[in-house]
Every structure is written in C-alpha cells, then in structure tokens.
Amino acid sequence: MTIAGQTALRAAPSVETTDVFAADIIAGLTAKTKRLPAKYFYDAAGSALFERITQLPEYYPTRCELALLREHAPAIASLFPPNCALIEFGSGGSKKARLVLGAAATVEAYVPVDISGDYLQQDVPALRRDFPHLAVHPVVADFTQSFAIPAAISPLPRVGFFPGSTIGNFEPDEAVNFLRHAGAMLGRGAVLVIGVDLVKDANVLWPAYNDAEGVTAKFNLNLLTRINRELGADFDLATFHHRAFYNRRRSRIEMHLVSARHQEIRVNGTTVHFRAGETIHTENSYKYTPATFAALAKRAGWSRLRVFTDGMFCVQTIRYQ
Ligand code: SAH
Ligand code: AVI
Secondary structure, eight states, X not given: OEETTEEOEEOSSOTTOHHHHHHHHHHHHHSSSOBOOGGGGOSHXXXXXXXXXXXXXXXXXXXXXXXXXXXXXXXXXXXXXXXXXXXXESOTTOHHHHHHHHHOTTOOEEEEEESOHHHHHHTHHHHHHHOTTOEEOOEEOOTTSOOOOOGGGTTSOEEEEEOTTGGGGSOHHHHHHHHHHHHHHHOTTOEEEEEEEXXXXXXXXXXXXXXXXXXXXXXXXXXXXXXXXXXXXXXXXGGEEXXXXXXXXXXXXXXXXXXXSOEEEEETTEEEEEOTTOEEEEEEEEOBOHHHHHHHHHHTTEXXXXXXXXXXXXXXXXXEO
C-alpha cells in the first residue's frame, strides 16, 4: 500500500487474508455460542461509522479522553525519553496522537499501527505536513499478532500509546497478554499511555451504545454486510437487529446481533442455523476503575506512574518493569 509516496509496512502474513477472515467467521458462527471478533468491524465503512460514533452526543469516551489529553499532554510528554519513537496501537485517524505530539517536540518518529489500512491512511499526509520534523511510518497490522517494526526506528527508545479504551475490547486475560506483548516490543523501562473507560452508572453507559440516531446499530450490522461482500454470504440485514446492554456483574457492555427468526444462512459454503432470538455476540467493552486497571496492568509487568481522570474516563501512564 502506498501512503503519501511511501510504502506502509504490512505485516506478513497479510493482516486479513480472505482465508483467515473466512476461517475466523466460520469458527465464530458455528460455535455453540455464536461470536465474532470485534476487530472485523473496521473495514472502510466500519471505520467511517466508528468515526461518526465518536461524534455522537451519547458517546462520551472520545470527548472525555480528548479533553484529558488536551489538558495533560505536557505532563504526559514529560515522561518520554528524548528522541523517542511513539508507537500507537489502533491509531485510526490519529486525532489523539496529534495532541501528544504537539506537546512532545522531541518525539522523532511516529508509528501508527492499525488493522484498517484505509483508516490509517486518512491522516498521514496531513500529519507529515503539520509535524515536518517527524518521521511517520504507518504499519498495517493486527496488533494482537507479532508485526515488524520499521527498521528506521530501531535505534530509538520507544513509547507506546493506546487510546480509545480499545483495551476494553479484549477479555481481561487477553488484555494481560496484549500488555505483555506490548511490553516486550517497547522494551524494559518503556512508558505506555493508555486510555481506559471507567465503570459508571448504566444510565450513562446504555445510551452510549444505543444512540438515538442508530449509528452504533449500523456499525454492528455492518459486520454482516462485510461478511456478505467478502465471503458471498446471504445475511438478510432486515432479519437481524442490534442489542447492547450493560452486564454489571462483568463490568462490560455487550453488543449482539439478534436473529428475528429461525433461519439458515450460507457463508462460504457452510450453512449456519439460527433459532429465533439467537444472538451473535460481536463485542465486549470492559469498563474498569483506575485501581482494577492498574492491577490488570501489574499482572502483565507494568507499574502505574500517573492517572489523569475526570471520573468518566482515565488516561494512565504505566512503565514496563
Ligand atoms: N485510537 C482511536 C481509534 C479507536 S477505534 C481513538 O481512540 O479514537 C479502534 C481502532 O483500533 C480502529 O482504528 C481499529 O481499526 C483498530 N483495531 C481494532 N482491532 C485491531 C487489531 N487487532 N489490530 C490493529 N488495529 C485494530
Ligand atoms: C473502539 N472501542 C473502544 C469502542 C468501544 O466503545 O468499545 C468500539 C465501539 N463499539 C460500539 N461503540 C463503540
């Protein structure tokens, strides 16, 4: 893929070969409890819908995190070693990185990593224009797998950036594994700046995932459109609907797609049976307290430095031991 005249590093094997996508989808749809990996939401249409979600009045996390980063970017940047490389996991449009980069003049290189090549591409030319001293090395990769770091940044100390509470889309044990893997990649003593959505009243959480305009529903249903397009499946979107609710016991929002009726769907040569009311579990979004998140990070070898919070969301800085 060419980005502003440069080649974006693509992980090998390719992040989303049709074979891997097909195998994951069939495995998820034929499991006893049907579920699909949330990382597959982010094709071009899904990324654009997520962008719209971030602007919804009900979806507070983006606004809260942007305000925290605006206010505390200088304190965050003061933790960075000189002449470092900032590696962002799930960068999307890099809007939040701009706030950190603006306060951290000594960052030499920025490596946005995202599974969605289109989304990644969007802001790279503008970033190069607005931060002319900065080397920008986009990487299209699945950050849950090993991926190659651009050779140009190998001599630089590394800082990690993982905003958006995307960590909440992992199961807690997966989050620990991810943090271990990120620690190994960033190196001992490295700092990670991570956004974490906080446990709060269900009356605030519920509308954030059930917006009045129905954008989150479209985002959820778009996964079926993607499966239809890429795997020649025959999901009739009119027979599935979005359901999101707060599972208080597990401190997570669950998103599902509910089949309105008994039906059979053909997906890449496999027949998938649905009972009326049966769901596909498409996403979890775990909510933490600053303390439960620090304990989770500790299990992965990270110790807490500072916590910036407005009571709704928190940005934590943690160091790899
Ligand atoms: N960081 C941005 C975007 C968050 S949305 C923000 O805070 O607003 C989650 C982002 O992570 C999307 O851009 C999605 O494409 C990316 N993503 C999700 N799972 C991923 C994975 N396994 N590997 C790489 N990128 C992933
Ligand atoms: C990217 N991630 C943290 C979002 C979340 O809130 O869990 C994805 C999302 N799903 C529905 N709305 C937003």
